[in-house]
Amino acid sequence: MPMSSRGRDLHPGHHHFGPCSPLTQFWPGPEPQSVKGLYYRRARKVSTLDASPEANLKEILVNVGGQRYLLPWSTLDAFPLSRLSRLRLCRSYEEITQLCDDYDENSQEFFFDRNPSAFGVIVSFLAAGKLVLLREMCALSFREELSYWGIEEANLERCCLRKLLKKLEEAAELRREEAAQRQQQRQACHSEVQASRWARSMNQLREMVEDPQSGLPGKVFACLSVLFVATTAVSLCVSTMPDFRAEEDKGECARKCYYIFVVETICVAWFSLEFCLRFVQAPNKCQFFRGPLNVIDILAISPYYVSLAVSDESPEAGERPSGSSYLEKVGLVLRVLRALRILYVMRLARHSLGLQTLGLTVRRCAREFGLLLLFLGVAVTLFSPLVYVAENESGRVLEFTSIPASYWWAIISMTTVGYGDMVPRSVPGQMVALSSILSGILIMAFPATSIFHTFSHSYLELKREQEQVQARLRRLQNNNSASERELLSDVDDLAPEDLTSPGRYM
Structure with a gap:
């Protein structure tokens, strides 16, 4: 990991470079043995207080946004397609400047005008093998930094990769909506260019x-x-x-x-x-x-x-x-x-923003609703035969006449409706009913959080679009009013002075 020359060595399990860090309790595995100074030898950050180092044939000195890093070339051997590795193959100043912004031949220092925070995370990945997102940086901007430095997105930790993919889906949907709006605007402009009475109508x-x-x-x-x-x-x-x-x-x-x-x-x-x-x-x-x-x-x-x-x-x-x-x-x-x-x-x-939000939420959460129906179907298929057997073994109640008839009871029990038309009387039947009710509560709660967040996001999105449309209409009205005032002022300027002067008729 990148370290100050004045800092102390840290254990690899103590790294916190992004919003999420690897949790060994979720991904159990053998803990790597800590080797003192290993990450320091693979890459280190050079402090401005230190003496200016000079890179040799075994190391590369990189200056990104004013922050300097010294990396051995051996650290980059695992990433031959990265931008830093390609610098090793350059044979002239022109080839070097095509990959970096500037190069100092005296100190053999490569200059890059890029985000230093993002590069610090990338250097940490080169040294420690853990690549996570930055909390203070947009995920899409960090993706551009990865693309610039030649690091594949697949190297991200799984939690961060899921977050990046979600942001990419949102950006793609936003681009589709913007493209549709631009198409509508082009059609509207085309209709206005025609300047026909039918188009205006x-x-x-x-x-x-x-x-x-x-x-x-x-x-x-x-x-x-x-x-x-x-x-x-x-x-x-x-x-x-x-x-x-x-x-x-x-x-x-x-x-x-x-x-x-x-x-x-x-x-x-x-x-x-x-x-x-x-x-x-x-x-x-x-x-x-x-x-x-x-x-x-x-x-x-x-x-x-x-x-x-x-x-x-x-x-x-x-x-x-x-x-x-x-x-x-x-x-x-x-x-x-x-x-x-x-x-x-x-x-x-x-005419209702709430109903539009509800429809958009149902469309976006189709997969969650499908999973909910699947869970309910499996649970109903499981509990219906159990309650049928439990009640018929007692021989006292004839409400549960068949397994298909028990499906209705299982559905209204798992959804916590409970009409009371079919009630288990025996103790085993009541135990099955208790299990079905608890299972229904858990099953209904699983997708509820995701659906709620989708509803909130959709509502804010539609509300923002509505505010943008209203602001656009206000600007058009203000522009039209300003144009009318300018037209009236031009007409007043063009009118003859003897006709506009009131003294002529007094």
């Missing part, structure tokens, strides 16, 4: 339906959308009350039922209009139909038109159309389709 329509913070039209449009979503949810709930269901079972439709149908028709008309506006302003029509919220709109709107078409095939004379009476003609399928109207509530995700 589409831009204004896009701001109104997609960005509530763009201005008063966008806020009004968002408020109306939320109002109609709440109205259709209330209408769906009211239509299932016993009074309305009794009238529908008799084939009758009172005035209240007719009013519910009218409210439903108005809401569907608004949602259809909103869907058409979003489709018209979408730059890519195929990409529009692949959007999750747009698919939800189609699933929520289509049952109304399908049901209305079925009711128009054989209308009864003198009967007013009702919200759900005509669904009896097509049976359970259309009843399920009609229940899909509750999907309108998912439209609130267009």
Whole structure:
């Protein structure tokens, strides 16, 4: 490890160069024998108070950011592709300056204008064989330093390598998002260059339906959308009350039922209009139909038109159309389709940062949710036969009639719901129940921390993007206002003085 010439030798197990250090209790193995002065001979840091050393044929003197290190060439034999090892093969001053920033021929000192802290960790790795990340340095910047010095990332400790890979994934996702934003900006600039009335209209329509913070039209449009979503949810709930269901079972439709149908028709008309506006302003029509919220709109709107078409095939004379009476003609399928109207509530995700964060978290944590379902499936398969055998051996309770019937009990027990419809009575059955409940608590707690951190990170990310969009809109508004003021001042300057002077007309 790099050491000051005035310092004392340290045991290799006492190194703390980064946020994590090797823990022998997790990776047991034989502890290497400490050899006094071994790391000092492999590489050492030269203090400024010491006399200026001169490198010989067996050593290399390196100055990185003002900090000097003296390394034997034998230390670099294990890394022939590193930048320092390649200096040994140089035969001229020009070749040397291609690998370093400067070279002093008198003292044979190589100068590098790089991060001295990062190089100190690299020298420690060359001497001690342990490569960790710096706590005070960005992981991606440290990766660039490793690439510059010719050190492979695979030499990092496993904990630090996992952290670096996570940072690389986040950076790649951020680059993809920035590329998508640049593509949208280029498309917007291209539309503005066209300077056509249709392009300007589409831009204004896009701001109104997609960005509530763009201005008063966008806020009004968002408020109306939320109002109609709440109205259709209330209408769906009211239509299932016993009074309305009794009238529908008799084939009758009172005035209240007719009013519910009218409210439903108005809401569907608004949602259809909103869907058409979003489709018209979408730059890519195929990409529009692949959007999750747009698919939800189609699933929520289509049952109304399908049901209305079925009711128009054989209308009864003198009967007013009702919200759900005509669904009896097509049976359970259309009843399920009609229940899909509750999907309108998912439209609130267009205007709610919290719902957008929830959707982004579910998408990013798909692997964690898959592991959770796998753990639950294995545990349910394990505890269901146990409770079935334990209860049937007692011969007193017939609730657990089969192993598949016990799956329901295992699921509600492991998720700590416990409806109480199936209860083990025997002592062995209660022991199995206790084991399943404790296992369920542990299984549910495993991915909870990761999902929570992903949710927090996604929320901060979306909030930061929203603030950036609002700041960009404010800058555009300020620029437009400044341009208008400059235009008015130019018009005043160009106006004739005798026309602008009030004394002419006095």
